[in-house]
Amino acid sequence: MANVQYFDVILKPVITEKSMNAMATKKYTFLVHTDANKAMIKDAVEKMFPGTKVKSVNTMNNEGKNKRRGMTFGKTAATKKAIVQLTEDSKEIEVFAGL
Numbered sequence: 739m740a741n742v743q744y745f746d747v748i749l750k751p752v753i754t755e756k757s758m759n760a761m762a763t764k765k766y767t768f769l770v771h772t773d774a775n776k777a778m779i780k781d782a783v784e785k786m787f788p789g790t791k792v793k794s795v796n797t798m799n800n801e802g803k804n805k806r807r808g809m810t811f812g813k814t815a816a817t818k819k820a821i822v823q824l825t826e827d828s829k830e831i832e833v834f835a836g837l
């Protein structure tokens with residue numbers, strides 16, 4: 739496993755209609771490093787966003803899609819998503835405040 743620091747774990751937030759509706763219940767969706775585990779994701783969220791406390795983390799792996807260009811075959815990169823549930827007394831995440 740690669741030496742992944744907490745600031746390398748979270749790549750970017752996922753902005754979709756479904757993820758925006760889940761924010762009402764303090765669930766936030768992020769694209770994360772493929773080698774990150776649930777404990778690393780929890781630590782990264784609590785360190786990057788002060789005042790937040792993580793209740794649970796759900797992760798999902800997405801395989802790369804098969805792509806073809808002419809006779810050449812290839813695959814797109816595999817990704818990993820994490821849905822982070824915050825506690826009720828936790829602070830909101832500011833990244834999503836203006837959306």
